[in-house]
Amino acid sequence: MKDMFGRSAIVGTATAGIGEAKGISAIELAVAASRAALAEAGLAVQDVDGLFTTDIRNLYSAMELAESLGVAPRHLNCSNLGGASFVHYLTEAAEALRAGRCDVALIAYGSNQRSDAGGFSTGARPAWYEAPYAARYPAYAYALSASRYLHQYGLDRRHLAGVALSARRWAADCEEAVLRTPTTLSELLAEPVICDPFSRRDMCLVTDGAGAVVMVRSERAADSGQPPVFVLGGGTAIESRSVTTLEDITRTSAQRSGAQAFEAAGLGPDDVDLVQLYDAFTIVPLLALEDLSFLGRGEAGSAVLDGLTAPGGALPANTNGGGLCHCHPGMYGIFLVIEAVLQLRGTAGARQLEGVDVALCHGVGGQFTANATAILGTAATV
Numbered sequence: 001m002k003d004m005f006g007r008s009a010i011v012g013t014a015t016a017g018i019g020e021a022k023g024i025s026a027i028e029l030a031v032a033a034s035r036a037a038l039a040e041a042g043l044a045v046q047d048v049d050g051l052f053t054t055d056i057r058n059l060y061s062a063m064e065l066a067e068s069l070g071v072a073p074r075h076l077n078c079s080n081l082g083g084a085s086f087v088h089y090l091t092e093a094a095e096a097l098r099a100g101r102c103d104v105a106l107i108a109y110g111s112n113q114r115s116d117a118g119g120f121s122t123g124a125r126p127a128w129y130e131a132p133y134a135a136r137y138p139a140y141a142y143a144l145s146a147s148r149y150l151h152q153y154g155l156d157r158r159h160l161a162g163v164a165l166s167a168r169r170w171a172a173d174c175e176e177a178v179l180r181t182p183t184t185l186s187e188l189l190a191e192p193v194i195c196d197p198f199s200r201r202d203m204c205l206v207t208d209g210a211g212a213v214v215m216v217r218s219e220r221a222a223d224s225g226q227p228p229v230f231v232l233g234g235g236t237a238i239e240s241r242s243v244t245t246l247e248d249i250t251r252t253s254a255q256r257s258g259a260q261a262f263e264a265a266g267l268g269p270d271d272v273d274l275v276q277l278y279d280a281f282t283i284v285p286l287l288a289l290e291d292l293s294f295l296g297r298g299e300a301g302s303a304v305l306d307g308l309t310a311p312g313g314a315l316p317a318n319t320n321g322g323g324l325c326h327c328h329p330g331m332y333g334i335f336l337v338i339e340a341v342l343q344l345r346g347t348a349g350a351r352q353l354e355g356v357d358v359a360l361c362h363g364v365g366g367q368f369t370a371n372a373t374a375i376l377g378t379a380a381t382v
Helices: 026-040 061-069 082-098 139-152 157-171 185-190 254-265 283-291 300-305 333-345
Strands: 008-019 050-052 075-077 104-111 193-195 208-217 229-238 274-277 358-365 370-377
Touching: 008 026, 008 082, 008 104, 008 333, 026 061, 026 104, 026 208, 050 061, 050 082, 075 082, 082 104, 082 208, 082 229, 082 333, 082 358, 082 370, 104 333, 139 157, 139 193, 139 283, 157 185, 157 283, 157 300, 208 333, 229 254, 229 333, 254 283, 254 358, 254 370, 274 283, 274 333, 283 300, 283 358, 333 358, 333 370
Parallel strands: 050 075, 050 104, 274 358
Antiparallel strands: 008 208, 008 229, 104 208, 229 370, 358 370
16 A cells, blocks of 8 residues: 555544543543544544544444534444554545545544443453353463463563563653553562463553544645644554464464555664554563564564663653553554654653654554554654
């Protein structure tokens, strides 16, 4: 999709209800974030004619969100790739804008999974052929991959904890992050193991929250009051229903989605200034760093433990704390995009990086089995 390069731009973003939003429905949260993002972009709700949304708990979330906003979009996409969905939508929205199927694309998501009924619930289920074993879903799938990865490369739980420690260090400078308490590697390793080799802090948060992103064609981006962030390339790849049917449970279809995104953008890993990587479990960013060719096989665990992705590291990752520390309302993908945009605009506050022009966002859905990659850039890149 080389013809998408720089032809659309993100001109508005917003979040709502991060953490716990008692008494507010998922749709109401999505509406709040959508209205705020549109206001930031200098657009009215009635301008929206492209809508991109999904939910793992509500089959009719797209219709309900459109109705609640009072819009009748010309173009709609509510395909569900789990956590990869909202990074996938960047590519889909860019294509819809390029083709003239819409003029203002709204990507939105909301979830009240923490406050609703007092705890986590989801419509996601294990594959039918795994259900009889009643394994802890979805942790078992990622734990299998993590166990194999650690064994295959001679690593241990410290190399998973390095991901959590990096996330906590970034979250300390993000006021919106839910988990900001300082910690140490020793404290993380002292956490009880819940699903071997994972402890509690190897697993994402369970929170409420909503996010929204507004996109327009590039020639219209100057009308926004915010510095536009351009979509340079993207790619999506799926492989199988479950990690247990992957040929190699330490490699994922991110190899293909990343290659597609880099080709479309005409860039490579060395051109990327920061990454926002899905981190529902600590193994996920490690495999992504390798599948996306930032590091060789078996290198990510030690590199992250040594500070590669932490504040001051050579490849900053998940600069708001990610799904491990910022928030994780069922599906985290839209927050990857929002944080990348804040960094590229230069509006990320105390955690702001210097001299960043290219960001990579990578979402993962299912059990490593859906991967979506998008590359974003400032005006200097187009």
